[in-house]
Amino acid sequence: MMHNFNAGPSILPREVLQQAAAAVLNFNNTGLSILEFGHRTQEFTAVMEEARQLVKELMQLDADHEVLFLHGGASTQFMQVPMNLLDAKECMAIADTGVWSSKAIKEAKLFGKVDIVCSSKEKNYTYIPKDFAIPNDAKYFHITTNNTIYGTQWQQIPQCSSSLVADMSSDILSRQMDFNRFDLIYAGAQKNMGPAGVNLVVVNKNILGKVKRAIPTIMDYRNHIAEKSMLNTPPVFAVYVSMLTLRWLKAQGGIKAIEKINNAKAALLYQAIDESSLFTGTVAKEDRSKMNVCFVMGNENIEKEFIQYTRALGIAGIKGHRSVGGFRASLYNALPISSVEVLTRAMRDFENGQRA
Amino acid sequence: MMHNFNAGPSILPREVLQQAAAAVLNFNNTGLSILEFGHRTQEFTAVMEEARQLVKELMQLDADHEVLFLHGGASTQFMQVPMNLLDAKECMAIADTGVWSSKAIKEAKLFGKVDIVCSSKEKNYTYIPKDFAIPNDAKYFHITTNNTIYGTQWQQIPQCSSSLVADMSSDILSRQMDFNRFDLIYAGAQKNMGPAGVNLVVVNKNILGKVKRAIPTIMDYRNHIAEKSMLNTPPVFAVYVSMLTLRWLKAQGGIKAIEKINNAKAALLYQAIDESSLFTGTVAKEDRSKMNVCFVMGNENIEKEFIQYTRALGIAGIKGHRSVGGFRASLYNALPISSVEVLTRAMRDFENGQRA
Numbered sequence: 093m094m095h096n097f098n099a100g101p102s103i104l105p106r107e108v109l110q111q112a113a114a115a116v117l118n119f120n121n122t123g124l125s126i127l128e129f130g131h132r133t134q135e136f137t138a139v140m141e142e143a144r145q146l147v148k149e150l151m152q153l154d155a156d157h158e159v160l161f162l163h164g165g166a167s168t169q170f171m172q173v174p175m176n177l178l179d180a181k182e183c184m185a186i187a188d189t190g191v192w193s194s195k196a197i198k199e200a201k202l203f204g205k206v207d208i209v210c211s212s213k214e215k216n217y218t219y220i221p222k223d224f225a226i227p228n229d230a231k232y233f234h235i236t237t238n239n240t241i242y243g244t245q246w247q248q249i250p251q252c253s254s255s256l257v258a259d260m261s262s263d264i265l266s267r268q269m270d271f272n273r274f275d276l277i278y279a280g281a282q283k284n285m286g287p288a289g290v291n292l293v294v295v296n297k298n299i300l301g302k303v304k305r306a307i308p309t310i311m312d313y314r315n316h317i318a319e320k321s322m323l324n325t326p327p328v329f330a331v332y333v334s335m336l337t338l339r340w341l342k343a344q345g346g347i348k349a350i351e352k353i354n355n356a357k358a359a360l361l362y363q364a365i366d367e368s369s370l371f372t373g374t375v376a377k378e379d380r381s382k383m384n385v386c387f388v389m390g391n392e393n394i395e396k397e398f399i400q401y402t403r404a405l406g407i408a409g410i411k412g413h414r415s416v417g418g419f420r421a422s423l424y425n426a427l428p429i430s431s432v433e434v435l436t437r438a439m440r441d442f443e444n445g446q447r448a
Numbered sequence: 449m450m451h452n453f454n455a456g457p458s459i460l461p462r463e464v465l466q467q468a469a470a471a472v473l474n475f476n477n478t479g480l481s482i483l484e485f486g487h488r489t490q491e492f493t494a495v496m497e498e499a500r501q502l503v504k505e506l507m508q509l510d511a512d513h514e515v516l517f518l519h520g521g522a523s524t525q526f527m528q529v530p531m532n533l534l535d536a537k538e539c540m541a542i543a544d545t546g547v548w549s550s551k552a553i554k555e556a557k558l559f560g561k562v563d564i565v566c567s568s569k570e571k572n573y574t575y576i577p578k579d580f581a582i583p584n585d586a587k588y589f590h591i592t593t594n595n596t597i598y599g600t601q602w603q604q605i606p607q608c609s610s611s612l613v614a615d616m617s618s619d620i621l622s623r624q625m626d627f628n629r630f631d632l633i634y635a636g637a638q639k640n641m642g643p644a645g646v647n648l649v650v651v652n653k654n655i656l657g658k659v660k661r662a663i664p665t666i667m668d669y670r671n672h673i674a675e676k677s678m679l680n681t682p683p684v685f686a687v688y689v690s691m692l693t694l695r696w697l698k699a700q701g702g703i704k705a706i707e708k709i710n711n712a713k714a715a716l717l718y719q720a721i722d723e724s725s726l727f728t729g730t731v732a733k734e735d736r737s738k739m740n741v742c743f744v745m746g747n748e749n750i751e752k753e754f755i756q757y758t759r760a761l762g763i764a765g766i767k768g769h770r771s772v773g774g775f776r777a778s779l780y781n782a783l784p785i786s787s788v789e790v791l792t793r794a795m796r797d798f799e800n801g802q803r804a
Contacts, residue, residue, distance in 0.1 A: 098486050123762070198665065289645045
């Protein structure tokens with residue numbers, strides 16, 4: 093039994109993996125693999141439609157919000173979003189909360205102007221900026237709702253009158269939110285939704301078609317909307333597994349139910365950290381992420397020992413990102429609370445052993 | 449037992465599917481699925497490196513030719529190629545041999561000038577143009593080596609002094625060729641190499657970095673080369689399955705061996721067509737594709753009957769593309785000759801039944 097705390101690609105529900113493996117051999121009793129199945133068939137079109145509908149339903153999207161499954165990951169969206177939304181003389185506002193925001197900034201600058209309205213860089217991104225003003229002429233305001241590397245998370249949608257764009261790669265479908273408040277949401281699937289190789293894009297269709305530049309066919313969201321996310325051969329298997337995960341999420345009771353479990357998992361781990369004299373959280377308490385929990389010991393040798401110690405218990409993926417060090421435990425939707433219990437017990441046992 | 453003649457996504461070797469299904473449950477005996485496995489791990493880095501090395505080896509590429517596995521399909525490359533190679537005032541030359549060439553033309557026009565040096569459009573793309581001249585100032589000459597929809601194929605690399613770029617999506621790794629003659633080759637994996645969702649790009653690194661425009665980070669081949677095709681999270685599973693298929697191809701004896709089998713399969717089917725008085729090939733004989741064999745009956749009702757008849761024999765995917773009609777049997781690397789024998793027998797039996 094493994095306990096998979098990987099930051100991404102990351103844990104998927106066991107039953108989804110079983111269904112996916114079965115479909116690699118025989119998809120829908122067709123005698124053919126999902127990997128060798130035409131994407132224009134009735135069977136796969138139904139998969140794509142179900143995946144899109146499940147997102148609409150789970151996120152309670154209104155009729156203006158379209159759902160797309162596109163090739164690539166967030167790194168593609170860093171350029172595709174400004175390419176579609178930002179004219180050369182226009183300005184977008186952005187909160188700089190880490191590496192991923194910085195990449196979004198870099199790409200947006202190729203297409204228009206960028207106003208970094210706030211940043212937590214000076215404290216190695218260990219908090220979410222609270223004090224900022226968005227210029228009236230900003231075309232949109234971009235946030236990274238959860239910062240996988242540092243373990244920070246916007247607890248609320250920022251109060252602002254501007255159009256909102258969000259990279260939700262690492263907390264998509266993990267908590268309730270008024271998703272219709274956003275004009276564009278993107279998320280690489282490989283955290284809460286599926287395997288690497290597909291991008292979820294939710295876009296308010298009314299904001300499209302307003303830039304003057306010529307957009308390459310494959311980069312224009314409008315073309316994908318018109319073709320119901322089947323403009324070209326989609327990443328068939330990644331969409332299929334995402335659909336299975338969405339079905340699983342619905343069966344769990346949807347976002348409301350999973351949020352409750354996610355809250356309980358995060359509370360358990362943060363409590364263990366706060367009660368420990370060996371482990372320390374790295375992030376401002378009010379900005380702590382419920383998806384990625386970062387903590388350190390302040391002693392690399394003992395940290396290595398702890399990694400070793402947990403490996404024997406089937407705990408995988410808790411090594412921290414090199415820019416933070418220590419540990420990062422990712423508590424995505426599919427991670428059962430029992431895995432968190434194993435980790436917190438290991439932390440206590442290790443600490444007691446250290447003391448003894 | 450199914451006989452999968454799908455045009456793409458299409459048949460993969462049975463043993464590859466079995467290995468892929470097993471890895472969805474337990475990758476490399478790690479206890480974790482390949483779908484929930486970090487891409488920066490030693491294990492997956494080894495997969496990516498093996499895939500790249502196998503392509504180098506199988507295609508006998510020289511040291512200047514780099515191998516990349518990128519998100520998306522050929523539709524992304526239609527714009528990415530000119531974005532990287534063609535400056536606004538420069539001109540590329542292209543042979544228009546069908547829908548896919550036309551798409552490449554449309555996207556290239558967004559970046560520079562396009563000289564369509566020949567076209568077979570006036571005969572619904574049923575042949576490969578022979579008579580054309582490439583202007584001296586052309587930055588490169590683009591061909592589509594195999595035209596999936598119409599069933600035509602360039603039998604030789606065209607004689608020219610210009611830099612060559614090729615879309616090899618539907619005949620990559622199917623026949624011997626001096627691949628080093630090309631400065632850039634791209635191919636969506638979903639025909640001869642793997643599942644949908646990954647693109648093979650082979651590029652001569654010396655041609656890069658010569659355009660003046662700013663290229664978005666994720667679109668610049670140089671960044672992918674520098675990061676050994678791990679610039680961002682790659683489409684992990686699609687790369688893994690491609691690697692398995694490349695291993696399989698090597699075990700078959702490589703491209704030379706598979707070409708011999710592909711030739712035999714195509715000869716068998718074309719012979720059945722030519723010997724029949726019911727079925728007619730749609731393509732100029734000298735340009736017939738060994739990957740996609742197109743043929744018609746000239747009577748839609750009997751065509752429907754034949755599809756019905758073959759379905760009972762486990763034959764899948766032979767319905768022709770709507771722009772050609774009739775039938776299209778795709779004979780990709782993984783299709784065994786026994787499947788072609790089943791099809792040709794069905795054609796003869798059906799014809800005899802019709803006569804009786």
